[in-house]
Structure formats: C-alpha cells, structure tokens
Amino acid sequence: MTANQSVTGNRTRTAIPRRFLMCPPRHFDVTYSINPWMNPGKPVDGSLAFRQWEGLRDLYRELGHTVLEIEPALGLPDMVFAANGATVVDGKVFGARFRHMERTAEGPLYLEWFQQQGFEELYWPEHINEGEGDYLVMGRRLLAGTGFRTNQRSHFEAQEFFGLPVTSLQLMNPSYYHLDTALAVLSDDEVAYYPEAFSEGSRAVLREMFPDALLATDEDAAVFGLNMLSDGRHVLLPKAATALAQQLTERGFEPIGVDLTELLKAGGSVKCCTLELRG
Numbered sequence: 001m002t003a004n005q006s007v008t009g010n011r012t013r014t015a016i017p018r019r020f021l022m023c024p025p026r027h028f029d030v031t032y033s034i035n036p037w038m039n040p041g042k043p044v045d046g047s048l049a050f051r052q053w054e055g056l057r058d059l060y061r062e063l064g065h066t067v068l069e070i071e072p073a074l075g076l077p078d079m080v081f082a083a084n085g086a087t088v089v090d091g092k093v094f095g096a097r098f099r100h101m102e103r104t105a106e107g108p109l110y111l112e113w114f115q116q117q118g119f120e121e122l123y124w125p126e127h128i129n130e131g132e133g134d135y136l137v138m139g140r141r142l143l144a145g146t147g148f149r150t151n152q153r154s155h156f157e158a159q160e161f162f163g164l165p166v167t168s169l170q171l172m173n174p175s176y177y178h179l180d181t182a183l184a185v186l187s188d189d190e191v192a193y194y195p196e197a198f199s200e201g202s203r204a205v206l207r208e209m210f211p212d213a214l215l216a217t218d219e220d221a222a223v224f225g226l227n228m229l230s231d232g233r234h235v236l237l238p239k240a241a242t243a244l245a246q247q248l249t250e251r252g253f254e255p256i257g258v259d260l261t262e263l264l265k266a267g268g269s270v271k272c273c274t275l276e277l278r279g
C-alpha cells in the first residue's frame with residue numbers, strides 16, 4: 001500500500017499522475033452572457049478569481065500531476081475554461097469550434113498551442129464542439145453531450161477521428177449546458193450525474209450503462225458539484241457539494257473541496273478549468 005492508494009470494500013483507489021493544460025485567468029471577467037449563470041451586471045473580483053485558480057493549479061501539482069499553461073488572450077475572458085479548448089486522446093488533438101462568436105477565437109489559439117508543443121495529429125473540426133466541456137473520456141470510450149453547445153454531428157466526427165465509441169447524451173436544462181456540468185467520470189467504469197439535466201431517453205441510457213452511478217442532489221448540482229475531476233483516487237470538486245463528497249468517501253475516493261466561486265459567476269468550476277492531455 002503506498003500513499004497514493006486507499007482501499008474500501010474490495011476496491012483499491014489508485015491515483016494516476018496526469019498531464020493538464022490550464023489557462024491563467026488574467027483577463028477573466030463576465031462581460032457577456034451565454035449561459036444562465038453569467039450576469040455581466042454582477043461584479044467579478046479578478047484578483048480573487050486568480051488566487052482561487054492558482055489554488056487549484058497548485059493542488060494538482062501537490063498531488064503529483066503536471067500542469068502546463070497556455071497564455072491567456074486579451075478580450076477572451078472565458079479562455080480560463082481550458083476544458084473547452086480541445087479533446088485529446090492518445091496524443092491526438094480534436095480541435096474545438098465554439099457555438100458563440102464571443103468564444104470562437106479560442107479554438108485556433110488552443111490548436112496553435114498544441115502545434116507549438118509538438119503534437120502531430122491535429123484536427124480542425126467541421127462541426128461545432130466545445131472540447132472536453134461536452135466530451136468526457138472514460139477508459140476507451142467517450143460520452144458526448146449535445147443540446148446547447150456541441151452539435152450532435154460532431155459526435156460522429158469525433159468517433160471517426162479517435163476510432164473510439166462515442167455515446168450521445170441529450171442535455172435538456174440550460175443551467176447544465178455542457179456535459180461536464182451534469183456528469184463526471186470517476187474511473188474507467190464509474191460516473192456521477194444529475195438525472196434532471198438529461199432527456200428521458202438519455203436518463204434511461206445512463207441507467208442502463210451505469211446502474212451503480214452516484215446521483216447528485218439538486219443542491220449539489222446547483223453549486224457545480226459535478227464539475228469535478230478524479231485522478232482515480234482524489235476527486236477535486238467545489239467545496240459546497242457536501243452530499244457528493246460524502247458519497248465519494250463511501251466509495252473509497254478522497255474528495256477534496258476547492259473554492260472557485262468567482263469562476264462560477266461565468267458558469268464554470270474545477271473541471272472546466274482543466275484540459276487533460278492524454279497519451
């Protein structure tokens with residue numbers, strides 16, 4: 001047993017070191033509204049947002065993960081949400097093409113970063129997709145959200161590009177506009193989700209695929225509790241999501257509460273700030 005393992009029941013939880021890309025929120029603000037959380041009339045404390053973001057970055061590093069940073073661009077206040085910048089599996093980079101013109105310039109900036117870093121398989125997509133906001137990688141398959149941002153045709157495009165099976169899920173509630181606000185991957189075969197965010201049919205699919213899933217309460221979903229990141233053992237999630245933290249503990253995970261309240265004013269939290277570089 002090492003410091004990076006814990007056992008509950010018959011399940012050993014092992015943290016696997018990851019590589020993440022993050023974008024410092026130097027130009028973060030809420031100047032427009034493209035989701036129900038964003039209110040440009042409500043003040044944002046930029047320096048607090050920055051300190052909260054640094055807290056998350058430093059925590060990843062303390063847990064043994066590697067964090068790379070991309071330079072934020074002036075005039076792109078949502079660029080801090082690196083999860084939306086691409087989807088990366090097996091070192092292959094599927095670029096993001098944003099729904100709203102306020103964010104479209106981010107797609108090429110992220111793709112350029114990957115090119116500069118020497119990633120060789122870069123793909124500029126035909127259909128709208130917002131990266132890991134709507135694509136969640138789970139072992140050797142992807143769960144994919146549609147309804148508000150990513151076009152469903154992108155799901156097939158991603159399946160062809162990665163050569164991995166993609167399961168489409170229909171989002172219904174505008175407050176949970178990206179898949180990563182409504183569902184979290186905890187391990188290669190476990191998820192947590194908020195059923196009310198999904199269509200009737202997609203709820204049935206989720207029950208079929210994941211009969212033992214953790215289900216989030218209304219309260220935990222509303223504080224973005226599902227916008228969490230699991231390294232296999234530690235699960236970083238918004239501090240306020242206490243019922244989820246409790247359920248995670250019961251499953252042998254180690255929940256770590258993180259305070260990102262300033263970023264929540266733009267409709268984002270832990271997972272939104274983090275793009276995993278796989279392979």
Ligand code: ARG
Nearest residue numbers: 035081083133178266268272
């Ligand atoms: N304000 C951003 C938007 O609406 C928030 C993005 C959150 N990112 C995420 N991966 N859910 O596009």
